[in-house]
Amino acid sequence: MNAGTARVYFVFAHPHRTRSRANAQVLARVRDLPSVTTVDLYEAYPRFHLDVSREQAALAAHEVICLQHPIYWYSMPPLLKLWVDEVFALGFAYGPGGTALAGKRLQLSLTTGGGPDAYSAEGYHGRPLEDFLLPAVQTARLCKMTYLEPMVLHGAGKATDAEIEAHAERVRDRLLNLTNPLYRGEAVGG
Amino acid sequence: MEHGLLRDALVFLAAAVVFVPLFLRLGLGSVLGYLVGGLVIGPWGAGFIHEVEHVMHFSEFGVVLFLFLVGLELEPKRLWSLRVPTFGMGTAQVVGGAGVMAAVGMALGVPPAPALVAGLGLALSSTAIALQVMKERDWLDTRGGNAAFSILLFQDIAVIPMLTVLPMLAPGGSASGAGSTPAWQGALLTVAVLAGVVVLGRVLLRPLLRAVAAAHLREVFTALALLLVVAMAGLMQWLELSMGLGAFMAGVLLADSEYRHALETDIEPFKGLLLGLFFMSVGMSIDVGAVRAEPLPVLGLVAGVTVAKLGVHAVVARLFGLPSGQRPFFALVIGQVGEFAFVLFSTATALGVLSPAHTAPLVAAAALSMLLSPLSLTFFTRVVEPRLARRQAGGPVAPDVIENERPAVLIAGFGRFGQIVGRLLYANGITATVLDHEPDQIELLRRFGFKVYFGDATRVDLLHAAGASDARILVVAIDDVEAGLRLIDEAHHHFPHLKIYARARNVQHAYQLLDRPAVAAFERETFESSLSLGVEVLRGLGFTAHGAWRAGNRFRDHNVDMLRELHGMRQDQGALVARARQVRDDLTAMFERERDARDRHGEGWD
Numbered sequence: 001m002n003a004g005t006a007r008v009y010f011v012f013a014h015p016h017r018t019r020s021r022a023n024a025q026v027l028a029r030v031r032d033l034p035s036v037t038t039v040d041l042y043e044a045y046p047r048f049h050l051d052v053s054r055e056q057a058a059l060a061a062h063e064v065i066c067l068q069h070p071i072y073w074y075s076m077p078p079l080l081k082l083w084v085d086e087v088f089a090l091g092f093a094y095g096p097g098g099t100a101l102a103g104k105r106l107q108l109s110l111t112t113g114g115g116p117d118a119y120s121a122e123g124y125h126g127r128p129l130e131d132f133l134l135p136a137v138q139t140a141r142l143c144k145m146t147y148l149e150p151m152v153l154h155g156a157g158k159a160t161d162a163e164i165e166a167h168a169e170r171v172r173d174r175l176l177n178l179t180n181p182l183y184r185g186e187a188v189g190g
Numbered sequence: 191m192e193h194g195l196l197r198d199a200l201v202f203l204a205a206a207v208v209f210v211p212l213f214l215r216l217g218l219g220s221v222l223g224y225l226v227g228g229l230v231i232g233p234w235g236a237g238f239i240h241e242v243e244h245v246m247h248f249s250e251f252g253v254v255l256f257l258f259l260v261g262l263e264l265e266p267k268r269l270w271s272l273r274v275p276t277f278g279m280g281t282a283q284v285v286g287g288a289g290v291m292a293a294v295g296m297a298l299g300v301p302p303a304p305a306l307v308a309g310l311g312l313a314l315s316s317t318a319i320a321l322q323v324m325k326e327r328d329w330l331d332t333r334g335g336n337a338a339f340s341i342l343l344f345q346d347i348a349v350i351p352m353l354t355v356l357p358m359l360a361p362g363g364s365a366s367g368a369g370s371t372p373a374w375q376g377a378l379l380t381v382a383v384l385a386g387v388v389v390l391g392r393v394l395l396r397p398l399l400r401a402v403a404a405a406h407l408r409e410v411f412t413a414l415a416l417l418l419v420v421a422m423a424g425l426m427q428w429l430e431l432s433m434g435l436g437a438f439m440a441g442v443l444l445a446d447s448e449y450r451h452a453l454e455t456d457i458e459p460f461k462g463l464l465l466g467l468f469f470m471s472v473g474m475s476i477d478v479g480a481v482r483a484e485p486l487p488v489l490g491l492v493a494g495v496t497v498a499k500l501g502v503h504a505v506v507a508r509l510f511g512l513p514s515g516q517r518p519f520f521a522l523v524i525g526q527v528g529e530f531a532f533v534l535f536s537t538a539t540a541l542g543v544l545s546p547a548h549t550a551p552l553v554a555a556a557a558l559s560m561l562l563s564p565l566s567l568t569f570f571t572r573v574v575e576p577r578l579a580r581r582q583a584g585g586p587v588a589p590d591v592i593e594n595e596r597p598a599v600l601i602a603g604f605g606r607f608g609q610i611v612g613r614l615l616y617a618n619g620i621t622a623t624v625l626d627h628e629p630d631q632i633e634l635l636r637r638f639g640f641k642v643y644f645g646d647a648t649r650v651d652l653l654h655a656a657g658a659s660d661a662r663i664l665v666v667a668i669d670d671v672e673a674g675l676r677l678i679d680e681a682h683h684h685f686p687h688l689k690i691y692a693r694a695r696n697v698q699h700a701y702q703l704l705d706r707p708a709v710a711a712f713e714r715e716t717f718e719s720s721l722s723l724g725v726e727v728l729r730g731l732g733f734t735a736h737g738a739w740r741a742g743n744r745f746r747d748h749n750v751d752m753l754r755e756l757h758g759m760r761q762d763q764g765a766l767v768a769r770a771r772q773v774r775d776d777l778t779a780m781f782e783r784e785r786d787a788r789d790r791h792g793e794g795w796d
Contacts, residue, residue, distance in 0.1 A: 049743040 006105070006178040009062035010038040013069040013080035017042065022111045022156035022164045026068055029168040030175055037062060041079050048079060055087040060100055064178050065145075066107040067136075068171075070156065074125075074132045084139070093143045102144035105178070108136060109171050111156035119154075198245075201238045205231045206466050221319050222564040224466045228473025229561070239474060246471035246532070250433075251423070252464025253318050253529060255457055257346070257434040258419045260321060261441020262450055269442055272340050279337055279510050280344020283524075286502040287313030291495065303359045304548050307538045310352050311552065312495050313502075316528035317342045317434070318465055319563055323523055327571070328646045328673045332627055334516030337507070338524050346435050349530050353430070353537060360541040380429050384439075387425070391443040399449045412456040419457070451698070472529070476557040480550050491555040492562070499525045522570055526563030527556040600625060600661045600688075602647035602677055603668030604635070607693050607715055611665050612640070622665070623656050648677045650684050658685045666692040671699050675706075682708035697753065704757045721746060 010030055014023045017040065030036050037058065059065060069076050088094065093101045112119065112129065119129040133150060140147035151174060153159060153167040205227035213223030231238045239245065292309030296302060320342060329335040402414045419437050426436030444450060481488045503521035512520060535552050538544040599615060599622040601608045612622050621639050625647040635642050643656045647668060658664065664681050668674050674692065681688055692712040694700040703712045721742050728738035
């Protein structure tokens with residue numbers, strides 16, 4: 001591992017992992033990276049009962065938060081929403097004394113059902129995808145985090161294995177190339 | 191004297207070391223090994239030992255210790271649940287058996303009084319043999335085992351009135367009016383003392399044990415355990431009650447105490463040795479000379495008694511609705527004559543109720559019947575039962591079927607716990623293979639496609655037959671804690687690929703499961719349901735449904751963490767107590783913190 005690589009907390013949220021191809025493949029490709037810590041939310045908290053302090057400690061120990069999930073009804077799967085609600089708590093993530101996330105980066109890694117055209121003024125979702133991601137943009141801002149360009153695989157249901165693999169590879173590369181600002185300018189290696 | 195004691199000890203120990211492993215190796219059971227060992231070293235064998243009565247009297251204490259251990263495993267509640275079978279079946283067995291045998295005796299020309307005494311004595315079964323066999327077979331928790339145990343318990347109690355009645359049957363002394371008042375007083379005194387023992391036992395025993403345990407001197411704790419049993423037995427003797435009954439009571443009083451296991455392990459070796467000595471003395475008391483001189487009366491007596499007892503037991507089993515598959519073993523396991531017969535016969539002889547001419551064949555027959563009992567039980571379990579089982583309920587399914595269908599999951603114990611596991615699997619398209627020794631619902635299970643094997647799940651051959659080498663998961667859901675742990679160890683040893691999921695009966699059991707890395711997961715049997723009810727109570731107090739549910743979740747997390755933490759430090763009892771208090775304080779703090787957190791969480795949102 002390059003000492004300058006940022007540590008990533010990779011939060012995977014898919015209610016039916018065994019039926020997923022794209023999301024599962026991304027998880028498989030990043031799981032073994034030494035700079036990445038993964039949590040499979042539906043596996044870790046099947047009863048929707050989160051260990052908030054554990055999650056907060058994990059966030060504190062990483063520079064990048066990457067959320068990996070399919071878009072469900074223009075939003076995220078419910079357990080991930082619960083995770084945001086409970087872990088990004090008052091006094092931790094925002095409000096008085098809430099500076100634990102300040103300076104970190106938020107990376108979304110998403111899959112959608114329809115093709116890229118569906119998310120446009122003419123498509124049947126009526127708006128570009130970015131419009132639906134506005135809550136995430138503002139969440140990052142409120143918590144003083146940097147919002148990174150989302151990585152999206154459109155039409156995941158119909159994507160070929162090769163397309164999925166290529167996307168997973170791209171996510172992996174992105175996570176590997178995120179740098180740790182503390183190491184910026186220092187010699188690599190050692 | 192000292193020389194004699196050493197020599198006797200040498201002979202007894204050598205006989206035990208030679209014969210018991212030999213008979214175990216031959217698959218004939220330890221009891222028979224002791225009996226034959228006694229026969230060989232006794233006056234009618236090599237003649238090493240002569241004072242048989244003396245040895246027997248001393249070693250009867252083994253039976254007393256045995257009953258103490260049995261009591262230890264019987265919580266008062268369970269004992270209470272046995273009251274109906276104890277008195278109902280016990281009366282039926284004793285009265286029926288004694289009646290039949292006395293009638294036959296009288297028909298053969300024996301006067302009524304000796305016939306009655308002989309019938310009563312012969313109707314009693316051997317607690318020592320029957321319990322030992324049932325334990326080895328893990329049969330005590332079945333309905334048949336319960337029934338047999340209840341009857342043995344009743345017999346222990348019934349010996350008391352029998353011994354009281356004996357003097358009245360004596361030719362000279364009759365039951366006079368003067369005798370009845372002291373008898374009443376005696377009964378009153380007895381009841382008062384027993385009640386006192388129960389009350390004092392509940393109040394004093396535990397602090398006493400705790401104080402001695404705190405000294406951390408193992409041998410002193412052992413001494414206390416022995417003292418407890420000896421004192422109880424002595425008290426009973428003073429009251430002219432059965433010593434075994436007293437020891438049993440002491441055991442029950444301590445059955446739900448935290449020192450149960452410590453007491454068990456401390457007493458166990460003494461019990462084993464003394465019981466072995468007792469069996470040897472029974473073997474020695476077989477008057478081979480008399481049997482050889484006049485074999486017919488004794489052998490006829492053994493045959494007649496066995497037939498009569500089995501017949502009566504069959505009727506009792508039917509009358510009280512025991513499962514038909516368990517009836518034969520039930521009849522057989524208490525089918526021998528018991529150790530109390532010796533007591534009864536020798537007392538009756540001393541009182542002149544029995545003439546020595548009667549006593550000699552009776553004692554010989556009783557001892558012979560005890561000698562034959564382990565043999566016939568072995569023969570039954572090895573040869574007869576497998577055939578019966580195959581015919582009655584299908585038994586172990588033919589091996590070809592096993593090879594075709596590989597069961598993914600084996601469930602050992604299909605009572606109220608294992609059943610829910612099995613039904614959940616079934617609802618999700620997985621049909622488990624079931625091992626159970628209670629064949630009540632086999633037909634129903636078979637109809638739904640379950641493969642059911644009955645017998646002792648701790649037997650490796652049964653696991654093999656059920657397909658353990660191909661299965662992925664073994665669910666251990668049997669009632670008996672010790673048997674369950676044995677099963678886990680055996681299964682892990684012989685089938686290391688099996689993932690083991692276990693039912694924990696209580697926290698102590700959970701610790702023992704945590705000791706075993708082979709256990710993939712366990713669940714305390716009352717924890718989740720109590721927690722769910724607790725959540726309902728919170729709701730009843732006005733918590734929101736979701737809030738109550740969350741409180742339950744937090745409690746579970748905390749409790750599971752605590753369990754693991756306590757397991758790590760449970761070696762030191764004293765530290766454990768302090769730690770338990772600490773954990774309770776922690777829990778309070780935790781709850782307060784959680785309540786604060788929740789309130790703050792509420793403030794953040796509207």
